[in-house]
Amino acid sequence: MANNVNTVGKTFAVVTALCLVCSIFVAGAAVALHPVQARAKATDMQKNILEVAGISVDSGSSVADSFKKNIKTQIIDLSTGKPVDLAAEKALGKKACVTGDADSFDFKSAAKNPNCTYEVKAENDVAGIRLRSKYMPVYTSKDSVILPFYGQGLWSTMYGYLAVAPDGNTVKGIIYYDQGETAGLGGEVTNPKWRAKWDGRKVYADDGTMKLKVTKYGKAQDKDFDVDGISGATLTSRGVDNQIKYWLGSDGYQKYLASLKEGSK
Ligand SMILES: Cc1cc2nc3c(=O)[nH]c(=O)nc-3n(C[C@H](O)[C@H](O)[C@H](O)COP(=O)(O)O)c2cc1C
Numbered sequence: 001m002a003n004n005v006n007t008v009g010k011t012f013a014v015v016t017a018l019c020l021v022c023s024i025f026v027a028g029a030a031v032a033l034h035p036v037q038a039r040a041k042a043t044d045m046q047k048n049i050l051e052v053a054g055i056s057v058d059s060g061s062s063v064a065d066s067f068k069k070n071i072k073t074q075i076i077d078l079s080t081g082k083p084v085d086l087a088a089e090k091a092l093g094k095k096a097c098v099t100g101d102a103d104s105f106d107f108k109s110a111a112k113n114p115n116c117t118y119e120v121k122a123e124n125d126v127a128g129i130r131l132r133s134k135y136m137p138v139y140t141s142k143d144s145v146i147l148p149f150y151g152q153g154l155w156s157t158m159y160g161y162l163a164v165a166p167d168g169n170t171v172k173g174i175i176y177y178d179q180g181e182t183a184g185l186g187g188e189v190t191n192p193k194w195r196a197k198w199d200g201r202k203v204y205a206d207d208g209t210m211k212l213k214v215t216k217y218g219k220a221q222d223k224d225f226d227v228d229g230i231s232g233a234t235l236t237s238r239g240v241d242n243q244i245k246y247w248l249g250s251d252g253y254q255k256y257l258a259s260l261k262e263g264s265k
Pocket residue numbers: 154155181182183185186187217230231232233234235236237
C-alpha cells in the first residue's frame with residue numbers, strides 16, 4: 001500500500017514537472033517568435049502595398065528597402081481629410097491615439113483604443129464596420145496613393161488596399177490581402193484577371209458624387225465607373241461594392257481624396 005502511494009505521488013511529481021517544463025518551453029517559444037512574426041507581418045503588408053502600387057522589388061533589394069525607397073506613410077484624420085500632426089499628437093500624452101511613428105500605426109488595434117475609436121453610424125455602415133480608427137494610414141508613391149480598407153464580404157471581413165492616382169480619382173489597382181471567401185467563388189477577388197477590371201475606373205463624377213461601383217456579373221455598363229462583379233459570387237461582389245462605397249464616401253477617404261484632387265489641379 002505504502003509503495004502504491006509512493007508510486008502515485010512520484011507519478012504526479014513527474015507529470016507536474018513535465019507540464020512545467022513544457023509550458024516554459026511553449027511560453028518561451030511564443031515570446032521568442034513574436035518579433036519574427038511581427039517582421040513577417042510587416043513584410044507581407046509592405047509587399048502588398050508595393051504590388052498594388054505597381055512597384056516591383058528590385059533584385060538584390062529587400063521588400064523593406066524597396067518600401068522605404070518608394071513609399072511614404074502618412075496618418076490621415078478622416079474627419080478633416082488632413083494629415084495628423086504627429087508631434088501634436090504625442091504631446092497629448094496618455095490621450096494620444098498615435099504614439100509611435102506613422103509606419104508603426106496599426107489601424108486594427110486603434111479601432112479598439114478609446115483614444116482612437118470612431119463609431120460608424122448605422123445609416124452609414126453599409127460595410128458592417130461598426131468601429132474604426134478615426135485616423136487611417138495612407139501610403140504614397142510617385143504614381144499612386146494607396147488606401148487601406150475593409151468590411152464584410154459573404155463569409156468574412158475582407159481587408160484590402162485600393163491604389164488611386166495622385167489626381168485622387170483614377171483607380172490604379174486593388175488587392176485583397178486577408179479574406180475568407182470561398183476559393184473559386186468570392187475568393188476570386190484575388191484573381192489578377194478580376195483585379196485588372198478596376199484599372200482606370202473613376203471614383204467620383206465631376207460634381208463629386210461617388211460613382212465607382214461593383215455590379216452583378218455581366219451587368220457593368222458604364223465603362224468609367226462600373227466594375228464587373230464575380231460570376232457565381234454576387235454576394236461577395238456586393239460586399240466589395242459596400243466596402244468601396246463606405247471607404248470612398250464622406251465617412252471615409254472622400255475629403256482626403258478631394259484635397260489631392262485640388263492639389264493636382
Ligand atoms: C458552399 C458555398 C460557398 C459559397 N461561397 C460564396 C462566396 O464566397 N461568395 C459568394 O458571393 N457566393 C458564394 N456562394 C454562392 C451564394 O450562396 C450565392 O448563390 C451567390 O452569391 C449568387 O451569385 P450569382 O448570382 O452570381 O450566382 C456559395 C455557395 C455555396 C453553396
